[in-house]
Amino acid sequence: MPTFVYMTSCDGCGHCVDICPSDIMHIDTTYRRAYNIEPNMCWECYSCVKACPQNAIDCRGYADFAPLGHSVRALREEEKGTISWKIKFRNGSEKNFVSPIRTTDWGTIQSPADYAAPGAEEYRNQELAHEPDALNIEGGLPALAPEQLKQGVV
């Protein structure tokens, strides 16, 4: 449907509603559980599947071209820094994959305001934050000379 929600697993927490980039996961007012209100605007991006604390959301491939009987499940574990995938084919065969998702602890990125403030003379040159050091090259930020740009067909 692309994504759908299992009635017995969903507790209506709304994490999927909060994260969906397409604004299509909404809470059903009768059942107080989430559902996909607009399957034809679902990208199968799995943002809701990954965000669901109850693992209540799954995906059934688009009816136009995906025969039934398959499943692609995801388990994203931020503490472990991994995402695990289980693919089941219509014919029953399976494949499993695990990938890292982050090499640092969540929340540890520094604000740009935590770095020393730039000097007044740096505002009108072409260097961006952390340059030239962040480029890891000698000779500073590369530049063209104005005369290197010419009209014509090359």
Place this chain on the structure above:
Amino acid sequence: MGLFSRRKTVFVDSDVLVIGGGMAGCGAVYESRYWGRDLKVVCVEKANIERSGAVAQGLYAINCYMGMQWDENQPEDHVRYARNDLMGLVREDLGYDIARHVDGTVHKFEEWGLPIMKDPETGRYLREGKWQIMIHGESYKPIVAEAARKAATEVYNRIMVTHLLMDKTKPNRVAGAVGFNVRTGDFYVFKAKAVIVSAGGASHIFKPRAVGEGMGRTWYAPWSSASAYALPIQVGAKMTQMENRIVLTRFKDGYGPVGAYFLHLKTYTQNAYGNEYESTWYEHTKSLVGDYVDRHPVPTCLRNHAMLEELKAGRGPIRMVTTEAFQDPHKETVGWENFLGMTIGQAVVWASQNIDPKHINPELTTSEPYVMGSHATCSGAWASGPEDYAPDDYQWGYNRMMTVDGLFGAGDTIGGTAHKFSSGSFTEGRIAGKAAVNYVADLGNEPPQVDEREYRALEKTIFQPMENYAVGRNEIVAGTVSPSYLLPIHGLQRLEKIMDEYVGGISSHYTTNTPLLDRGLELLEMLKEDMNHMGAEDLHQLQRTWELHHRVLASESVTHHTMFREETRWPGYYYRADHPKLDDDNWHCFTLSRYDRESDEWEMEKAPVYHIVD
């Protein structure tokens, strides 16, 4: 006001307002804070920046990295690559600017925790191709969003920005933006000294191949609703290369990417009878585009062209030969993780159809056209170039400022800069961020003035579809058919049909001509009139309505640009049947347009192309 009497108006003051919190927007927020320590930096996003934009799903590669630290490539090399791929026409000043900064951006991503694969022998980033490095990017967007949240003064999620506001005291100066909260229905008025538009390009302006439930599985995200273009177009910013739509060769139905397959796994294509076909179309292609066919690598559009000709000759389906490479377990893992990292829907398609590429060579197809500015195409706003070397024709103010004062752009928004991808879009956001901070500093004590009459009139316009629905719904018993209003899905499907049939979509093999474009414009005009009769049942449908408004305006721009350029510059992306050949004598130039909302007229002009000359 009746139904909406409880609607609040929320005013938000800012120094730098960033519209759209995808990759470019996050870069803009980060850099604005670095240089503007005391400024109020506000980011507004229609979804949630944790998973918004084209990278919401993740990525398995960063496609724009020079590797200057290992002397792998220099910025000039990337400019030449993009120039060749786009058949000679890119803003080389802007492209060079991104290329010289992009490595610093990628190094920061790695420091923040993005897992970048390494070559075990050299210790360098693992190359997928000359420009691409491989990552485990499932959390690419959440990582970048964390940096943006730390940098922003405020992030407003779930606000759909519908219009920019202009200064009431100074002509041609931006003053802010308006929109609505898709959860509460509150009306938002953002005042800003500088505005950076970093919204999304356009999916769903041409009819997609899947029109049922699978219409959401477009190549570019369905939430990329052309706000990148509509917002600047509405206020008269000049646009460039809007005709330069892109068609993607991808795995069938899921639109799974082929880059890693071609470049890293060394898979290759063949026709239904097991034959190589690209070389058989060489002379034919050369008769259309001349020496451009001899460039290396072969431009993306020309590879599409060979495939389309082969399909029209009746030798489809085209298949990717994976069964050789996938015998290597490492390559098989890379092939699958490539999809799981950025196009999960392709894994779903293969699982459902029992396609195991170790044993079956999967089908490829060409997608419907898309309009965007960051992949192998370069539609977008006409922007001022870097101060240190951009020619006078390309320089009228601050770097990445459009032809409207105080209005900046990055990512899909800025035209002429193909092949920036995720890292380049973030980098362009950074460039725009620093420039916007300088603009704000130079404004001094002349903050922009918004016009209350203007934003109150816009408020009425924005919420009108809910009134239309509330009134019109009483006329009918039930269902979706009303004589008084159209639902957003109705308007979207009409737009897609017009663009498909008249402006070069899949049903005509991407082919159009002047009479077709003329008729397309007539039908678009009627659609624009009907857009005053949209009905929105709820706030979600109101969001869809305004996304459609943005798509319609961008489509009109695409159609005018396609009409103006009387040649076929990019066979494989689209064909002007009445001008079937590339014409460097008359069209080695950029196309520019300016929309005047008072007269509803489009003005077209040419602008020169400057190349880096050795």
